[in-house]
Amino acid sequence: MLKVTFPHIGNTYIPLRTLLSELGVEPVVPPPISDRTIALGARIAPEFACFPLKVNLGNYLEAMEAGAEMILMAGGVGPCRFGYYGEVQREILRDLGYDVQFLLLEAPKTHPRQLWERIHSIFPRNTLSDLIRALRLAWLKVAALDRVDRLANRIRPLEIQPGLTTSLQQKFYRRLDEATLEAEIRRTLRQACLELESVTLRQHEPDLRIMLVGEIYMVLEPRVNFAIEQTLGEMGVAVDRTIYLSDWIRDQLVFSIIRPDWDRQWRQMAKPYLHNFVGGHGLETVAHTVEAGVNRFDGVIQLAPFTCMPEIVAMQVLPTVSRELSIPVLSIIIDEHSAEAGVQTRLEAFIDLLRQKKRKASGGNSSCKLISVLT
Structure with a gap:
């Protein structure tokens, strides 16, 4: 039976294990991300590659140690470098002598026939009813x-x-x-x-409400964001995460095909500050920060991998949003050198500042500065 693995991102291994099993292949779930995972990936990746690419490579190396023969990886289009991850990772592993197949899945709206042909040729259970059942359970x-x-x-x-x-x-x-x-x-x-x-x-x-925005991998994977949702929650802070896998699937794989203007709401919110799509979740980061300001959240935390172009673009806009809408923003940039203690200290300081601001608030508009942190 063909052994197939995939990148580790949050709890997506749970539906992916079901999807692959139902299609007749053996899923090889990468071990939970550890310091070893990150070190393995960083050692073979380009120095200034996005942090998620490095972690993914570490996932693949550990999965191949467990016998994985094929890697399932999403593709994409647009300014974000994510669309090149699969090809870059394939070349890196090939140069290192690893004999592993890649199955790159592009969005159905780009090459739907090719996508179906790839699925039909690889998976043993490849009838339409098999695929529908597998997708439903996942x-x-x-x-x-x-x-x-x-x-x-x-x-x-x-x-x-x-x-x-x-x-x-x-x-x-x-x-x-x-x-x-x-x-x-x-x-x-x-x-x-x-x-x-x-x-x-x-x-x-809860005494504080925080909106969590940023790049999808950094938001969804608790190992790379140092379990930020749990940490904030245990500090008594209500966290409103803006990215969930079900929303991403609905928007990118369904609405983007049948309703091309599905993101009109976010484009309109971001428009006073960012006029163009910049790839990844850059535009959504700005839009959700505007949403947080309008809805009187106490603060926004942006998570971004080092060298992420869309989030860096968004980061340049956020000081203006922060100032005009009186919404404090903490930007945390994370790479393989980031330490949990440093992130924890910055979170505690940010929450203390928000609590002080709230205690001193008299009901009027008060200016607040963007706090940008490089870890």
Whole structure:
């Protein structure tokens, strides 16, 4: 049986394991990202390549140690270098003597016939009904993950017993990964929601609301962002994450085909500050920061990998948004040299400043400066 691996990004391994298994191949899930993963990837990647590319390479090396024969990787178009990841990674591994196949999946709107032909030629279970069943089960798991993560982010800041929400979240991930039938997935989701909703809470609202924006990999992968959602939640801060996998699939793989103006809302929000699409999630970073200012969030945290062009462009715009809408912004740039202690210190300082600002607020507009941090 063909052994197929993929990049490790958050909990996407759970639906991807199901998708590949249902299509008749053996999924090789990369080990959780560790210091070794990052060191392996950084050693063979170009020095100024995006941090996610380096981590992905480390994932592949560890997965090939476990027997992976093919790498499943998404492609793309536009200014972001992500569209070149697959080809660059293929050449790097080939130069190092690794004999591994790459399956690069472009968005269906670019070459739908070629995409179907690749799927049909590689996967043993390749009828249309097989594909629909596999996609349905994977989608149910994606939607379940995002629903539980959203609920956990609302509950964690108010829990009386520290760590309980995260413990229940981790238990749900394990159970969902083991579920193989639609009924099991739905039952696992219901049980997780009931357990989370039964957590004993403090009888007041979180004192701060933070919007989390930035590049998709840095937002979704807790190892590279040092579990920022959990950290902020345990500090009593409600986190509104702006990127979820189900939203990305819906927007990029469905709406972008059937509704070309699906992102009109974000383009309109960003337009006073950023007029053009700059690739990646750069425009959305600006738009969501505007949204946070309009909706009176207490602050915004932007996560970006070192040398990420779209987020660097957005970063140049955010001081103006911060000043005009009185919304404090913390930009954290992360690479293989970043340390958890440094990020933790900066988060604590930012939250302290926000609490001071809120205590001193008299109801009028107050200017605030952008805080930009390079870690």
